[in-house]
Amino acid sequence: MSNPWWPSASADSVFLSPAAVIGGAGAVRNLSEILSTQLAIKTGSILLAVDDAVAAAGLITPVEDALREAGYEVHTRGGFGAEPSAEIVDAVAAEARAAGISAVVGIGGGSVLDSSKIVALLLRNEGGSGDWTGVVAPENGVAPLVLVPTTCGTGSEATRIAMVTVEGSKRASSCALYVPRVAVIDPELVSSLPKSVIAATGMDALAHAIEALMSTSASVLSSHHSLRAIELLVGNLEKAYNGDKDALANVLWASHIAGQSLNAGVVLGHSLAYCLAHEQPMPHGVSCAIALPYCIAYNQNLEPGLAKLIASALTGGQSEDLRVAATEVSELSGRMGLPRTLAEARINPDSVPEMARLCATDYPRPTNPEPFDEQLLADLFRSMESGDLDLAFAATAR
Numbered sequence: 001m002s003n004p005w006w007p008s009a010s011a012d013s014v015f016l017s018p019a020a021v022i023g024g025a026g027a028v029r030n031l032s033e034i035l036s037t038q039l040a041i042k043t044g045s046i047l048l049a050v051d052d053a054v055a056a057a058g059l060i061t062p063v064e065d066a067l068r069e070a071g072y073e074v075h076t077r078g079g080f081g082a083e084p085s086a087e088i089v090d091a092v093a094a095e096a097r098a099a100g101i102s103a104v105v106g107i108g109g110g111s112v113l114d115s116s117k118i119v120a121l122l123l124r125n126e127g128g129s130g131d132w133t134g135v136v137a138p139e140n141g142v143a144p145l146v147l148v149p150t151t152c153g154t155g156s157e158a159t160r161i162a163m164v165t166v167e168g169s170k171r172a173s174s175c176a177l178y179v180p181r182v183a184v185i186d187p188e189l190v191s192s193l194p195k196s197v198i199a200a201t202g203m204d205a206l207a208h209a210i211e212a213l214m215s216t217s218a219s220v221l222s223s224h225h226s227l228r229a230i231e232l233l234v235g236n237l238e239k240a241y242n243g244d245k246d247a248l249a250n251v252l253w254a255s256h257i258a259g260q261s262l263n264a265g266v267v268l269g270h271s272l273a274y275c276l277a278h279e280q281p282m283p284h285g286v287s288c289a290i291a292l293p294y295c296i297a298y299n300q301n302l303e304p305g306l307a308k309l310i311a312s313a314l315t316g317g318q319s320e321d322l323r324v325a326a327t328e329v330s331e332l333s334g335r336m337g338l339p340r341t342l343a344e345a346r347i348n349p350d351s352v353p354e355m356a357r358l359c360a361t362d363y364p365r366p367t368n369p370e371p372f373d374e375q376l377l378a379d380l381f382r383s384m385e386s387g388d389l390d391l392a393f394a395a396t397a398r
Contacts, residue, residue: 005302007218007220014219015221016158017179018158018179021256023184023185024185024186025188028107028148030066031067031146031184034184035067039181042071044072045100046067046105047092047104048063049078049106049107049112049119051108051111054189055076059150073099075096077095080092080111080112083170084164086166088115089119090122093128096122103143104116108148108150114162116147121173123142124141125140129173130166132175133173141177147180147182147183148189149189151255152198152254153200153201153202155257155258158256190252191245202251202255203286203336204285205251205259206233206292209257209258209261210226210230210292212225212262212264212265213230213306213309214369215266216366216367219264221260222264228254229255229257231313234313235316237251264367265367267299268291268359268365269295271359271372272287272359274363275358275381279348279355280346286338286345290341290384293329294389296326297396299368299369299370300323301369307320330387352382356377356378356380376396379396380392
C-alpha cells in the first residue's frame with residue numbers, strides 16, 4: 001500500500017545533483033586531477049573565486065600552487081562579500097572574459113558559490129547579472145563549474161539557484177546548469193569555522209531540508225535526501241557547535257545532501273527570512289533560523305502522515321506533534337545563541353504590515369502547501385515579536 005504523504009513513484013519528477021561528489025579531508029588539493037579527469041580540462045586559464053576569510057587563513061595558496069604546478073594559469077578573485085551584488089559579479093565576469101577563462105572553481109560560502117555560477121553563465125552569454133534573474137535557460141550554456149563549500153549550510157554547490165543583489169533587492173537566478181559537474185566536500189575547509197557561523201549555516205541547512213520536504217514539488221529522491229539531512233543535523237549540529245569535529249564533518253555532508261533536496265524548492269520559511277533581512281540586515285542562516293518554526297506553524301495542516309514524519313524527524317523520534325517540533329527547532333536556535341524573536345533581531349514591530357505585504361507580493365512560493373494570505377502572514381510576523389509559537393499555531397489552525 002502506498003503512503004499518501006510520500007511522493008508518488010510514478011509522478012513526473014526531475015532530480016538534479018552534481019555528476020560527481022568528491023569527498024575527503026584534503027580533497028580540494030586534488031583540483032588539478034579533478035579538472036583533468038572529470039571535466040577533461042588539462043590546460044588553460046582557471047578562475048578561482050574565493051572567500052576572503054578562507055584565503056586569509058592560508059587555505060587557498062596550496063590550491064593555487066598545485067594548479068600552477070599542473071600547468072594551469074590561475075586567476076584568483078575574492079571580494080564577493082556576504083551578499084554579492086550585481087556590480088561585483090559583473091566586474092569579475094568582465095575580468096574572466098578578458099582572461100579567456102576555461103573553467104570556474106568556486107571555494108567559499110554561498111555568496112562565493114552563487115557568484116561563481118553567474119560568472120560561469122556570463123562567460124558564455126551576453127549581458128549582466130540583472131539580465132539573468134528568474135528562471136533562465138542560457139542558449140550558450142555555462143562554463144564548466146567546480147564548487148567547493150567552506151560553510152555548513154547553503155548547499156549552493158548542489159543547487160540550481162544563485163542569489164544576487166540587483167539595485168538593492170535580493171533576486172534569484174534559477175538554472176539547471178548551475179548544478180556543477182563536480183562538487184568537492186572537504187571537511188578540512190570547515191574545521192576552523194567560528195561557532196556563530198556553524199550555528200547560522202547549520203540552521204540554514206535544516207531549513208532547506210524541512211522546506212524541501214514540505215514542497216509540493218518534492219520527489220521520491222528529494223524527500224529521501226531531506227529526511228537523511230534532517231537526521232544528520234538533529235544528531236550533529238549542536239555537537240558541532242560545541243566543538244566536535246566529527247560532528248562538524250557530518251553537518252557539512254548534511255548541508256550538501258539538503259542542497260540536493262533543495263532543488264525541489266523551498267517554501268514559506270525562506271520568504272519570511274528574506275523579509276526579516278530586508279528590515280534588518282543579518283546573515284541568511286540567522287533569518288532562516290528565526291523563520292523556520294513559524295514556517296512549520298503556517299504549514300501545520302499538511303497531510304497528517306507527512307506532518308508526523310517531519311515532527312518525528314525533528315524530535316529524534318520523541319514526538320509526532322508539529323507544535324513540539326517547532327518548539328525544539330526554536331530551542332535549538334536559542335541554545336546556539338541565535339536570535340529567535342523580532343525583538344532579539346532588532347526589528348521594529350511597526351514593520352509587520354510591510355513585511356507581510358512584501359512576503360505575499362515579492363516572494364511568493366507556488367510550491368508552498370498553503371497559499372500565501374497577507375493577513376495570516378501579518379499574524380505570523382506578530383507572533384514573532386516575542387516568540388509566541390502558541391499564537392502562531394492558533395492563527396494558522398483550521
